[in-house]
Amino acid sequence: MLLLIAILTIVLCVMHIFKSEQELNDRFTMLDDLTTKASYYDDMLTISSNTFALTGDEQWRERYNHYNHYNQMIRTLLKDTSSNDSFISSLIDNLDKANNVLMEIERDSLLLSTRGKKKEALALLASKSYKNHKKIYLSAMSEAKSLLNRSNSALIHQNSMQTGSLLALIFLSFVVIFSIWYYFKHYINQVENKIQLLTRLDQLSGLLNRK
8 A cells, every 4th residue: 555655656746747847848938939929020010110111102001010919919928928037027028118119119100101201210210219229129139038048948957956856755765665564564474473373382382283
């Protein structure tokens, strides 16, 4: 019975370990995927606003609004997913602030383009403020992705160490339980043998009974 409990405990602990590691991997994979998508939509917003300013083609303004919808969704998911890690959350906040400034400039450019002020729209997108915030955004994005990779590797290593320690402890516990079980079994067998021997001996003479 003790062996069965020990084996069941080992199985449950191993399952818990692998489940925790899988959840950890899934979380970092999602964050990495979201930052990649955020970079993609930022590029699409930049291309759409610049092309609309150059051509005045309405389809590029529509594309900007289309990509902006998904960009907002990705930003919300990034905040929600990174909320458990204060440092990563701080990076995402910096990323979001830079993105807000970029989008404000891009929307102003779209408005100028709509009014036929092509030069002013292009000048706004080529401004020092826009370029600086674009650098801040790209730098924060690169740092966030780098941190995610480092954190993922570190946590996986830590989890592996904890897994090894736990498995060693479980194995040691199994050995102790097995040793105790073996000792009691051996002790009980000895007691039973002594009882059987006593029942076969004559209490007065000490000789074997003839029955």
